[in-house]
Structures are given as structure tokens and as C-alpha cells.
């Protein structure tokens with residue numbers, strides 16, 4: 352098969368690394384990719400939202416399957432675009448259609464979905480500019496802290512946890528009346544705060560059958576000890592000790608089955624990944640969010656624990672026979688440390704030459720925000736590299752990933768040295 356991956360981050364690097372190993376993959380293309388992806392396939396500089404450009408690429412190279420990494424093209428309807436096009440309609444896209452991508456693209460849509468199908472989630476109410484005054488009154492009764500969520504996609508910034516009523520009322524006004532997050536905050540979900548430990552659960556589904564991929568924990572804050580500003584993710588670990596078989600059975604019965612069945616009942620086709628962000632509160636799973644794609648940097652750890660042929664699983668999703676496919680999961684521990692640019696997640700340094708990747712001993716260097724400048728690999732994004740290792744136990748995995756990250760250098764380089772150590 353000829354396969355096209357859409358995206359350019361660490362997640363897509365991990366997909367590409369895995370897919371390139373499959374005997375079923377003849378040619379691999381990645382659009383737009385980054386400086387590290389040449390190892391796995393051909394990169395083509397086409398944006399993930401340039402649907403016409405992607406169409407031309409798919410036809411020219413006889414692509415047989417498209418794997419969509421990020422949410423934006425899904426929410427914008429790339430799968431629907433393929434289905435509506437005479438030349439593309441028989442080429443499977445792994446990633447849901449726009450209607451189902453609203454599970455991520457609209458918080459209100461996903462909250463209504465959860466309520467309709469009795470999936471445990473925090474109590475909530477949704478407000479718009481027209482009902483701002485009611486929202487302000489509602490906040491006074493909501494209890495603290497309280498969570499405000501911009502309904503639409505806001506580049507991971509649209510969720511605010513407010514600890515005082517005054518702050519919550521000001522932020523609600525800024526979001527609804529002053530379009531703090533643009534169109535994304537024309538509706539705002541006000542939600543009860545859940546105290547607990549977060550867990551990322553990943554499901555692959557063909558719309559009827561599903562497979563539960565390895566779970567992971569990610570680390571969102573920039574600073575060690577989970578302090579400072581939120582980022583796209585500074586590291587991940589899989590497996591997660593508290594997510595034992597009994598806990599995961601609860602997750603399957605209370606969340607995964609009702610989610611897959613709920614989509615079917617609502618007549619919403621879904622072929623792709625469902626990322627379920629859970630809060631583990633007193634041993635019970637509560638859904639915080641759905642994403643319509645895999646997480647980053649969780650994918651880097653998750654992929655390393657999948658021992659079966661990933662292309663075979665993707666074919667199962669595409670052809671609707673995922674139940675006939677085998678998912679083999681390694682019992683080992685995968686750890687990922689993300690290396691970021693100086694200044695990130697604020698204004699950050701760019702175009703710094705990266706050296707030392709050849710000194711890494713027992714990890715894979717997944718490129719994210721990198722480009723080629725002549726013979727040099729330079730930094731171009733905030734999250735630059737993801738260093739992922741697979742070891743027999745958690746301590747060794749955490750140590751190895753951290754030690755390997757420190758063998759790489761660029762001006763302003765930063766990474767967290769405490770990823771996963773809270774779980775030991």
C-alpha cells in the first residue's frame with residue numbers, strides 16, 4: 352500500500368516510524384512533515400488544510416490510505432471532502448468526518464453527547480452572548496473553582512480554571528462579549544471542577560468494533576513539579592500504574608462502550624481514533640474531553656508499546672473489520688521527554704542549530720518543530736523533539752529518556768527532568 356500521513360509533529364513522526372516498518376507499506380508520504388521524517392518516507396510541502404493540494408498528491412502517487420494526524424483538517428471536513436469527490440471516494444481516510452469531529456470541535460456538542468448517553472462527566476451549562484447575564488448569575492451558584500471552556504477550537508488555550516467568582520465573571524464576559532478566543536468563544540461551557548489525576552485513553556474504532564490502545568499520562572505544564580504555563584505537552588508515560596485491569600474495565604464499561612454505541616445510536620459514522628481525557632476521581636473515571644485524533648506527546652509513547660502491524664490495524668479501521676485484527680501490546684514502559692525552544696510556551700527562539708542527536712543511546716528521536724537549513728537541522732517550532740524510549744521498567748525508562756535528551760543541544764534548549772517520576 353501507498354500511505355499518506357497528514358501532519359508535521361512528534362505524533363506524526365511516531366506514526367511514520369511505525370508505518371515504515373510494516374511489510375504492508377510500499378511507499379510512505381508525509382505532508383508537510385519535518386526535518387526528521389525523511390528517514391521514514393517522502394515529505395511533501397503541502398498544508399494539512401490544503402484539500403485540493405492533498406487531492407493532487409493522492410492521485411499522483413496512487414495513495415491507498417490517508418492517516419490524519421491533527422484535528423484541524425478533520426474538523427474542517429477532510430474526510431467528507433474525500434467522500435464527496437468521485438476520484439477520492441474509495442480511498443479510505445482514518446479520522447472521523449466533520450460531524451463526529453465535533454466531539455473535539457465543540458465542547459457543547461460533546462457535553463450533550465455524554466449527557467444523552469449517560470457517560471460520567473462534570474455538570475455543566477452552556478451560554479452565549481445573548482445569555483451572558485444569565486451566565487454571570489449562574490456562576491454565583493456554581494461553586495469554586497469553576498471551569499470555563501470556549502466551545503470551539505482555541506489552540507489548546509480555551510479552558511480556564513477560575514478560583515474566584517470575580518475572575519470567573521470577568522473571564523466569561525471577556526470570552527462572550529469581547530471574543531477573547533475569537534469565534535471559538537461565541538459559546539462557553541461552564542463546568543464543575545473535578546479534582547483527581549488525569550489519564551489519556553485511546554480507542555481505535557471502525558464505527559462498530561474497537562480496540563483499546565495503551566493508556567498514557569501526559570505532562571502539560573512547562574515547569575518541573577507541574578508548575579507554570581500550559582503547553583502542548585512536555586512528556587508522557589505508558590503504562591500508567593493506577594490504570595490497572597480493574598480500572599480499565601470500568602473505563603471500558605462506563606465510557607468506551609457507551610461512547611462507541613452512542614455514536615452508532617446517533618447515526619454518526621466514526622472511523623479513526625477517539626482520545627478520551629479522563630479524570631480519575633476516587634477511583635472513578637469522569638470524562639473531561641474527547642479528541643478526534645491521537646494525543647501528542649502520548650502517541651510517541653503509545654506507539655512504542657504496540658507490537659502488532661500498525662498498518663494492519665489501520666486497514667481494519669478502513670475496512671470495518673477491526674475485530675479480526677490483532678492488537679499486541681508490550682508490557683514494557685515507554686517514556687517520552689519533549690525538548691522545547693527557549694521561551695516556549697511564550698515567544699520562543701527559532702532557527703537554532705540542533706546537534707548531538709547521534710549521541711542518543713537507547714531512545715528514538717522523533718522530530719516535531721524542525722526544518723532543514725542546508726545540511727543543518729534547525730529548530731522552527733516550540734516543541735522541537737520528542738525523545739522516546741522503551742525499557743523493562745518505569746525507572747529505567749524515565750532515566751533513559753531524560754539522559755538521552757541531555758545528549759542533544761541547541762541554544763535555549765529546555766526539557767523537564769521530572770517526567771513520570773511522580774508515578775514511581
Ligand code: AMP
Nearest residue numbers: 473498510542543544545546628639640
Ligand atoms: P480540555 O481542553 O477540556 O481537555 O481541558 C484542558 C485541561 O483543563 C484538562 O486537561 C484539565 O487539566 C483541565 N480541566 C478541564 N476540565 C476540567 C474539569 N471539569 N475539572 C478539572 N480540570 C479540568
